[in-house]
Amino acid sequence: MTQLEKKVIALLKDDARRSYSEIATLLGVEENQIKTIVTDLEKQGIIVKYSAIINTEKTGEDYVDALIEVKCTPQARSGFDAIAKEIYKFPEVKSVYLMSGTYDLCIQLESKTVRDVSLFVSERLSTIDSVTGTATHFIMKQYKEGGVVLNDETDRRSDGNT
Amino acid sequence: MDYTKYLNKTALGIKPSGIRKFFDLASERKDIISLGVGEPDFDTPWVARDNAIKIIKKGYTQYTGNAGLPKLRELICKYYLDRYGVKYSPNECLVTVGASEAIDITLRAIVNPGEEVLVPEPSYVSYCPCVQLAGGIPVAVPCYAKDNFSLTADTLKKYITDKTKAIILPYPNNPTGAIMEEDGLKEIAKVIIEKDILVISDEIYSELTYNEKGHVSIASISGMQERTIVINGFSKAFSMTGWRLGYLLAPLEIFEVIKKIHQYGIICAPTISQYAGISMLEESFSDDFNSVNEMKSEYDMRRRYCVSRLNKMGLTCFEPKGAFYVFPSVEKLNMSSDEFATTLLEEKGVAVVPGSAFVNGDCSFIRISYAYSLKQLEKALDIIEEFVKEKTK
Ligand SMILES: Cc1ncc(COP(=O)(O)O)c(C=O)c1O
Numbered sequence: 001m002t003q004l005e006k007k008v009i010a011l012l013k014d015d016a017r018r019s020y021s022e023i024a025t026l027l028g029v030e031e032n033q034i035k036t037i038v039t040d041l042e043k044q045g046i047i048v049k050y051s052a053i054i055n056t057e058k059t060g061e062d063y064v065d066a067l068i069e070v071k072c073t074p075q076a077r078s079g080f081d082a083i084a085k086e087i088y089k090f091p092e093v094k095s096v097y098l099m100s101g102t103y104d105l106c107i108q109l110e111s112k113t114v115r116d117v118s119l120f121v122s123e124r125l126s127t128i129d130s131v132t133g134t135a136t137h138f139i140m141k142q143y144k145e146g147g148v149v150l151n152d153e154t155d156r157r158s159d160g161n162t
Numbered sequence: 163m164d165y166t167k168y169l170n171k172t173a174l175g176i177k178p179s180g181i182r183k184f185f186d187l188a189s190e191r192k193d194i195i196s197l198g199v200g201e202p203d204f205d206t207p208w209v210a211r212d213n214a215i216k217i218i219k220k221g222y223t224q225y226t227g228n229a230g231l232p233k234l235r236e237l238i239c240k241y242y243l244d245r246y247g248v249k250y251s252p253n254e255c256l257v258t259v260g261a262s263e264a265i266d267i268t269l270r271a272i273v274n275p276g277e278e279v280l281v282p283e284p285s286y287v288s289y290c291p292c293v294q295l296a297g298g299i300p301v302a303v304p305c306y307a308k309d310n311f312s313l314t315a316d317t318l319k320k321y322i323t324d325k326t327k328a329i330i331l332p333y334p335n336n337p338t339g340a341i342m343e344e345d346g347l348k349e350i351a352k353v354i355i356e357k358d359i360l361v362i363s364d365e366i367y368s369e370l371t372y373n374e375k376g377h378v379s380i381a382s383i384s385g386m387q388e389r390t391i392v393i394n395g396f397s398k399a400f401s402m403t404g405w406r407l408g409y410l411l412a413p414l415e416i417f418e419v420i421k422k423i424h425q426y427g428i429i430c431a432p433t434i435s436q437y438a439g440i441s442m443l444e445e446s447f448s449d450d451f452n453s454v455n456e457m458k459s460e461y462d463m464r465r466r467y468c469v470s471r472l473n474k475m476g477l478t479c480f481e482p483k484g485a486f487y488v489f490p491s492v493e494k495l496n497m498s499s500d501e502f503a504t505t506l507l508e509e510k511g512v513a514v515v516p517g518s519a520f521v522n523g524d525c526s527f528i529r530i531s532y533a534y535s536l537k538q539l540e541k542a543l544d545i546i547e548e549f550v551k552e553k554t555k
Binding site for chain 1: 181200203287336462466467536537
């Protein structure tokens with residue numbers, strides 16, 4: 001990837017709603033060039049999707065985020081991939097990662113209630129044959145999400161005399 | 163009690179800072195969005211903070227030698243040689259309490275009562291008071307928007323008299339963001355050598371230049387090092403404002419006299435900060451100034467963003483190539499800089515610094531600092547745009 005492509009990606013990761021013209025201004029290049037780069041990155045599947053970061057505390061809606069550690073027995077030919085696939089097909093699963101260390105898969109789950117989470121674990125996860133164990137962690141508070149500190153720190157600078 | 167008779171006349175006569183005055187106004191309100199602060203919004207890099215903590219734990223909390231830690235002075239000399247091609251011996255390097263102290267004691271070391279010191283205008287607020295306190299007479303040398311606020315040899319010539327002792331060369335410039343290119347420096351160097359005056363070169367923003375060539379120190383121009391006192395520091399390059407760490411580089415004979423004033427007035431720069439400075443420079447040499455460059459490219463984006471937005475809304479500004487300020491004109495609104503800044507603050511809650519803080523009298527420019535996140539810049543500039551629209555109706 002070129003230096004410029006990397007910079008474009010960094011700017012979009014920071015704020016996906018930046019226009020081509022704004023990105024062009026920030027990087028000091030022509031707008032058309034940015035348009036070509038972004039379209040290309042989308043086509044290649046490098047930019048997969050643009051989404052919003054939500055401060056769930058402020059939405060006033062019930063919302064539970066959980067991280068679930070999963071231990072499983074890899075299958076003969078497909079290793080962990082087939083198990084991951086079985087798990088990620090559920091819409092409430094936000095992300096699935098294969099991990100190094102003491103467990104195998106890490107699932108990030110987005111549900112309405114604690115009960116939803118327990119149902120997911122007891123009825124969906126544990127019933128998958130190769131799953132040998134799970135540990136569920138509820139997320140209690142969001143401090144930083146997608147690189148953004150949610151309750152912004154105050155500016156400590158003193159408006160001195162410089 | 164009438165205190166005036168007890169107080170020093172020169173100190174009494176110094177007018178209050180225009181920046182201070184303005185922020186006192188701003189501090190009366192809570193919901194202000196500020197684009198006023200003249201210090202980096204980045205935290206000091208972790209190496210410096212970490213090393214300072216270690217140094218405190220080890221108990222290295224005594225004074226250092228007057229001139230500063232030998233290791234730090236060596237590194238500063240290496241820095242000036244590597245970055246700007248000027249060779250100094252550590253014996254010509256004095257570590258100070260910020261560039262601020264360096265400015266003050268340099269002026270006190272060279273100025274005799276009644277001698278004139280040229281101060282390009284607009285520029286940083288501390289020069290004129292320091293000249294006055296040293297017994298000298300500050301003489302403003304105007305720099306013009308048509309020259310992108312750099313100093314020209316022609317203007318300079320007009321202001322040199324028999325009494326001129328030195329000129330302060332404040333580039334990259336606060337508040338205009340102007341820099342001096344090598345050619346321009348050569349032109350003014352000719353005049354300076356011919357008229358036999360000294361140069362105090364405040365290069366505190368030297369790391370923050372956005373042109374191809376980067377900062378050029380006037381000390382690197384042939385014949386200039388012997389008549390130049392270079393002033394720089396860690397505040398802006400390494401986001402270390404609160405550490406109060408700066409330095410100056412000067413020919414040995416001048417250095418010795420400046421050091422005497424420092425020795426009696428200050429003893430030494432803060433020891434812990436000096437150690438932090440050592441680790442900061444060592445780290446920078448070892449990662450090839452990577453973190454400085456990253457910070458700079460962040461400033462650079464904000465700079466382009468501000469210039470583009472301001473010009474679009476009709477507050478014209480040239481593209482500044484240094485520091486972290488843009489200096490747009492508010493002429494189009496038929497307002498003075500004071501009026502613009504005060505009305506903007508009162509009606510919209512956005513603080514910018516009026517150009518009047520940096521000149522004698524008023525002018526039609528305002529200083530916008532881009533030491534703020536793009537998000538905050540966008541928010542504030544949206545409001546300024548709305549304000550400009552309302553006022554031009
Ligand atoms: C041009 C200029 N010189 C010197 C200083 C003071 O720097 P220091 O923190 O090193 O005293 C500043 C601070 O804003 C400045 O803008």
